[in-house]
Amino acid sequence: MKLLLSALGAAMLVAQTGGALAQEVKEIRLGSPWPTSSTIHEALPVFAEEVEKLSEGRIKVRVYPDSQLGDIQALINGVQLGTVDMTYLAIGNAGVLRGGAPLNVAYTPYLFNTKEDAERIANSEVFQPLYDDLAEQSGVRIFAVHGARSPRAVQNSQRPVKTPADLEGLKIRIPPIDGIRVAFETMGARPVVLGLGDTYNAIERGQVDGHENGIDAAVGYKWFEVAKYFTPTDHIFETAAFYVNEGLWQSFSEEDREIFRKAAATGGAAMTKAGEAVDKEGYEIFAENGVEVTEPDKEAFREALKDVYTQFEGTVWPEGLVAKIRAMQE
Incomplete structure (x- = not known):
């Protein structure tokens, strides 16, 4: 009888221990505005899978794509409030948060030589103080x-663009980023802030002549149907960022933080690979739809935009930051 009771006690202990372990599984809610068909979304299931694998099942990331938890602004607010744990957005989306404006340095024209440089430097010690300030002031941290994305380009419905002078007078759709606005004003264009979803109709109706974005967006939104001149200026290399609620981040051990960082790198690589495939396919789609691709005089663009950043130095971001970033690529 004693042996039986002992065995039953052991079994109950194992069951209780198993239940405790099950309760220790941490679930992370990651909201995303990106449709599952987008190249950007490619990062997220890979990220989730890597987190679960590296944590040996202790941490599970549940991804909510297609704006299920809200659009970009709602997701940023959600991460700030803690109702959403994480999100995956452009680094510039942090600009709406207190302490986030300095990250607009990433949109300085010709700041990075390649997309590899952009990613390497954005994860370096040069950017870390900016992420720390953002976390302290807003409660939202960029951890990786x-x-x-595709390098940014110019596409329009009016004429080929080879030099900055060819942009004179063209109404170009841009995102709400001051550095981009000033850059296009400097080249004589007329920048217009407009939603991505409104751009197709705006070009078709002549409200704008074109847009400033990557070939991935040009293909995804089918702007090639209404804008037949494409110029790959490569003036900005944009990298996506993983955002997390700062309180949640501080609750993780350093071991778990490293798991998230490693998983982010693996997920991001999947997105980059998918994007490169779309870039190649995009030029084929352009050819099939009569889009003229013009090789730009990049040195002329560099020269025209070389001093655009100076008005933001020491005000929007720390003095000398652009020089530090450029020095890391020499």
Whole structure:
């Protein structure tokens, strides 16, 4: 009888221990505005899988794509409030948060030589103080920056663009980023802030002549149907960023933080690979739809935009930051 009771006690202990272990599984809610068909989304299931694997099942990331938890602004607010644990957005989306404006340095024209440089430097010690300030002031932290989008370009419905002078007078759709606005004003264009979803109709109706974005967006939104001149200026290399609620981040051990960083790198690599495939396919789609691709005089663009950043130095971001970033690529 004693042996039986002992065995039953042991079994109950194992069951209780198993239950305790099950309760220790941490679930992370990651909200995303990106449709599952987008190249950007490619990063997220890979990220989730890597987190679960590296944590040996202790941490599970549940991804909510297609704006299920809200659009970009709602997701940023959600991460700040803690109702959403993580999100995956452009690094510039942090600009709406207190302490986030300095990250607009990443949109300085010709700041990075390649997308690899952009990703390497965004994860370096040069950017870390900016992420720390953002976390302290807003309660939102960027903990990793991985996943390269297509280099930014110019596409329009009016004429080929080879030099900055060819942009004179063209109404170009841009995102709400001051550095990009000033850059296009400097080249004589007329920048217009407009939502991505409104751009197709705006070009078709002549409200704008074109857009400033990557070939991935040009293909995804089918702007090639209404804008037949494409110029790959490569003036900005944009990298996606993983955002997390700062309180949650501080609750993780350093071991778990490293798991998230490693998983972010793996997920970002998947996005970059998918994007490169779309880039190649995009030029084929352009050819099939009569889009003229013009090789730009990049040195002329560099020269025209070389001093654009100076008005933001020491005000929007720390003095000398651009020089530090450029020195890391020499």
